[in-house]
Amino acid sequence: QVQLQESGPGLVKPSQTLSLTCTVSGGSISSADYYWNWIRQPPGKGLEYIGFINYLGSTFSIPSLRSRVIISVDTSKNQFSLRLRSVTAADTAVYYCARVRLIAPSDYVDFWGQGTLVTVSS
Amino acid sequence: QSVLTQPPSVSGAPGQRVTISCTGSSSNIGAGYDVHWYQKLPGTAPKLLMYANSNRPSGVPDRFSGSKSGTSASLAISGLQAEDEADYYCQSYDSSLSYVFGTGTKVTVL
Numbered sequence: 001q002v003q004l005q006e007s008g009p010g011l012v013k014p015s016q017t018l019s020l021t022c023t024v025s026g027g028s029i030s031s032a033d034y035y036w037n038w039i040r041q042p043p044g045k046g047l048e049y050i051g052f053i054n055y056l057g058s059t060f061s062i063p064s065l066r067s068r069v070i071i072s073v074d075t076s077k078n079q080f081s082l083r084l085r086s087v088t089a090a091d092t093a094v095y096y097c098a099r100v101r102l103i104a105p106s107d108y109v110d111f112w113g114q115g116t117l118v119t120v121s122s
Numbered sequence: 123q124s125v126l127t128q129p130p131s132v133s134g135a136p137g138q139r140v141t142i143s144c145t146g147s148s149s150n151i152g153a154g155y156d157v158h159w160y161q162k163l164p165g166t167a168p169k170l171l172m173y174a175n176s177n178r179p180s181g182v183p184d185r186f187s188g189s190k191s192g193t194s195a196s197l198a199i200s201g202l203q204a205e206d207e208a209d210y211y212c213q214s215y216d217s218s219l220s221y222v223f224g225t226g227t228k229v230t231v232l
Binding site for chain 1: 124155156158162166167168173174211215220221223224225226
């Protein structure tokens, strides 16, 4: 059974960089069958897709965050990471890492991390 | 903001049937991309409830059913139970925005 686990600081100061890592266990991150994703949920709001990376390092992030987001992968550690620069209070959210199964045109999230709350506050 | 629109809330008495709509456009659902549904309980990660419009993963009760037509999709819950009280999200792919989630629907069991 694949498991994903987010890790990183729960409190980040405004204008600093949010950094999270997702450790994948029970399966290899080095598979062409999946994308590795970041999704967030601000308090009281819905799910917001952030972006993905594949095992070769190809990435995508949504236009509204693209200038501030870096997603990277470390296949030797079976991990992928999110860095979000210049954070504001609007970036306060529960951040989930997730695996998308690639079955075009039917890609879907089959495994989620438990989520980690990141609060942006001084 | 999400490109998939859901009703903010639906409710029903135990045993009743409720449906949740997910309305998209010609760049996502209408372009032929499938719709998937997730159930989210408070404080927990979302759980895959339906994939490829109408397929239930192992362990999901057959009280849950899904369909897709044109630029919309729907999730139906028959024989509503107290444990079904949760938030539900649809998800698809948008040709301009990659993966997208619906606005979310809170299901309340009266």
